[in-house]
Amino acid sequence: MLPLSLLNASKGRPMQVELKNGETYNGHLVNCDPWMNISLQKDGETFYSLEECYIRGSSIKYLRIQDDVIDNVKEESQRNKNQMRNRNNMRGRGRGRNSNRGRGANNNIRS
Amino acid sequence: MESFLPGTASLIDSVDKKLLVILRDGRNLIGILRSYDQFANLVLQNTLERIIVNDCYGEKERGVFIIRGENVVLLGEIDKDKEQDGYPNLNKVSYEKIKELHEQEIKDKKARELQKQKILLERGFSEEFGDYDLY
Known part of the structure; x- marks a missing residue:
């Protein structure tokens, strides 16, 4: 987690x-x-307050x-x-699961 | 030092360790390094701000810091064993007390600088501009 991503997350x-x-x-x-320029919005009435401010990084x-x-x-x-891992696993299994692809509609029903 | 990688790459060994960071304004921050980037922007967790004046020190919890790399003077790992021994040459005082001492120290220093400048000016030196020496 890079410092700027943490900033983004906050x-x-x-x-x-x-x-x-x-x-x-x-x-x-x-x-x-990404230059750490930020804009802040007022947060309560505790201090002398600006509605909004923009700060150069x-x-x-x-x-x-x-x-x-x-x-x-x-x-x-x-x-x-975890989500990415699951998705990757799915991708790996794809062919196996759909092995009946292109063999006709009823091929997957086995008696 | 086993290996030195150029740039901030060598910081990788310090991740998740307790570090002392000194900023350009003279602040001492002690915290756990959680992440950093190519500019040495740092993320510190469970940060303590420590002020030292002569043989007294005081500290205060400050939480999570994102420090802009430009402002970092130095950072170093803290030796856990040595930390446990405490600081035999320093007395711990409350944060309020140390803050007071610190402000007094800054005031004194300013007065000394002013005095010095006055003398230098009398002897034909030019005035200094700005106060870059913030330590």
């Missing part, structure tokens, strides 16, 4: 962003891209995300892996 989740100049922004992650020092995101991502990637 879309919609609250996070704290610290910029290189030491300013911090809290908010829900709306969108991000190059000005970021670090992002803090919730603890459970990383676990969710792990589970999901494991599930995807």
